[in-house]
Amino acid sequence: MSTEQITTKQINTKHISVKRYLPDSSAEPYWQAYDLPVDDSTSLLDALNHIKEELDSTLSYRWSCRMAICGSCGVMVNGIPKLGCKTFLRDYEGDIRIEPLAHFPVQRDLVVDMEIFLEHLAAVKPYLIDDNPVKAFDPNAPETYRQTPEQLERYKQFANCINCGLCYSACPQFGLNQEFLGPAALTLAHRYNLDSRDHGKKQRMAELNRHEGVWSCTFVGFCSKVCPKHVDPAAAVNQGKVEAAKHTLIALFKG
Amino acid sequence: MSISKHGAQHKQAFDEPLWWGLFSAGGVCFAVLLPAVILFIAVLLPLGLLPAEALSYERASALLFSVPGFLFIGAVVCLPLFHAAHRLRHGLFDISVGNDATNKKLMYGGAALLSLLALGLVLAGMLG
Numbered sequence: 252m253s254t255e256q257i258t259t260k261q262i263n264t265k266h267i268s269v270k271r272y273l274p275d276s277s278a279e280p281y282w283q284a285y286d287l288p289v290d291d292s293t294s295l296l297d298a299l300n301h302i303k304e305e306l307d308s309t310l311s312y313r314w315s316c317r318m319a320i321c322g323s324c325g326v327m328v329n330g331i332p333k334l335g336c337k338t339f340l341r342d343y344e345g346d347i348r349i350e351p352l353a354h355f356p357v358q359r360d361l362v363v364d365m366e367i368f369l370e371h372l373a374a375v376k377p378y379l380i381d382d383n384p385v386k387a388f389d390p391n392a393p394e395t396y397r398q399t400p401e402q403l404e405r406y407k408q409f410a411n412c413i414n415c416g417l418c419y420s421a422c423p424q425f426g427l428n429q430e431f432l433g434p435a436a437l438t439l440a441h442r443y444n445l446d447s448r449d450h451g452k453k454q455r456m457a458e459l460n461r462h463e464g465v466w467s468c469t470f471v472g473f474c475s476k477v478c479p480k481h482v483d484p485a486a487a488v489n490q491g492k493v494e495a496a497k498h499t500l501i502a503l504f505k506g
Numbered sequence: 507m508s509i510s511k512h513g514a515q516h517k518q519a520f521d522e523p524l525w526w527g528l529f530s531a532g533g534v535c536f537a538v539l540l541p542a543v544i545l546f547i548a549v550l551l552p553l554g555l556l557p558a559e560a561l562s563y564e565r566a567s568a569l570l571f572s573v574p575g576f577l578f579i580g581a582v583v584c585l586p587l588f589h590a591a592h593r594l595r596h597g598l599f600d601i602s603v604g605n606d607a608t609n610k611k612l613m614y615g616g617a618a619l620l621s622l623l624a625l626g627l628v629l630a631g632m633l634g
Contacts, residue, residue, distance in 0.1 A: 423600065457518065466522040469596045496523035503520075 257291040257341070265289045265340050267298060269310065270350040272357050280357070283307075289340045295349070296324050296335035299361075312361035319479055322415030325352050326361050332420035334479045353420040354429075368416050371432045375440035375458050380451025402447040409442035409487050411480040418474035418484050424467050431467040432458065434474035434484035441487040444494065460495040468492070525592055525614060532589025535581045543582050571631035579628050584621035591617035
């Protein structure tokens with residue numbers, strides 16, 4: 252449906268199947284179907300809220316901002332990782348199957364445990380590491396944090412990550428090996444490595460240049476397809492491979 | 507235990523840049539050189555569309571058993587072999603066949619052996 256035809260006047264009924272998992276009452280997950288009224292402006296998150304408020308208060312899911320910036324409402328929609336708030340039911344015909352994000356342990360219904368993702372994020376030190384003894388607030392060092400637009404442009408695209416975890420659900424390598432640092436963590440590492448204010452590249456390269464670092468990536472590219480912020484993690488990870496190769500060469504010659 | 511686990515986790519993959527470099531170089535050769543080689547040797551030549559003496563035995567051996575011939579074999583046989591070995595290794599991991607450490611030895615070892623054989627034959631021809 253093209254955007255000019257979108258209307259909130261016409262209300263249809265859509266069929267949504269949600270994969271339920273309630274460990275208190277049943278050890279096995281099961282599918283539950285809901286019929287709900289939708290118009291062209293109904294997002295998947297609106298639909299889940301409608302189910303929670305009107306149809307079934309036992310449904311659990313995460314959400315917060317409703318505008319694709321908090322990264323909480325990631326779910327699988329017909330097997331593709333999507334943000335609930337950025338997915339509109341008008342784009343789907345027939346049965347819509349909602350599952351928790353793939354490759355993460357499920358805690359309850361659509362709520363997954365993202366601990367391993369957060370561990371991988373922390374491992375690459377995704378923050379400015381500044382070894383300059385003169386700090387930014389010191390009047391002697393006013394230019395420490397100055398950055399030209401060109402320097403900003405180098406990493407800007409990779410800085411848009413909202414940590415929603417969709418790329419981890421999309422990544423077959425993370426599905427096979429949970430120790431793989433994964434798209435978002437490797438992208439953030441690359442983002443800080445490219446930042447002119449940062450001096451932590453050496454510490455991060457030790458993480459990136461492991462089998463579970465950049466080298467587990469096989470450039471499937473699905474991470475970049477599902478990324479709701481167009482960060483292009485696949486490009487970042489493969490640029491990271493070049494950096495890791497350079498790092499290894501330099502380490503080889505330095506002994 | 508936590509210290510040794512930490513140490514193992516930070517083990518650097520010093521070999522991976524080499525495999526990835528060979529894979530990348532092989533990919534370029536695969537894409538750029540092999541179609542032309544197949545066109546000339548496997549299509550145009552058997553169809554008789556090339557002059558008969560273009561790759562006569564004498565001319566072909568003179569071309570092959572030389573330094574450019576050695577480089578040619580490196581680019582159209584050895585590097586693509588490593589490219590294929592890398593893909594096979596990761597493909598086997600993807601379908602959960604074998605274990606990666608063994609697959610690595612088999613795949614890259616196989617590519618290295620076949621490369622040595624190919625380059626060895628050229629060298630033998632150059633010397634003999």
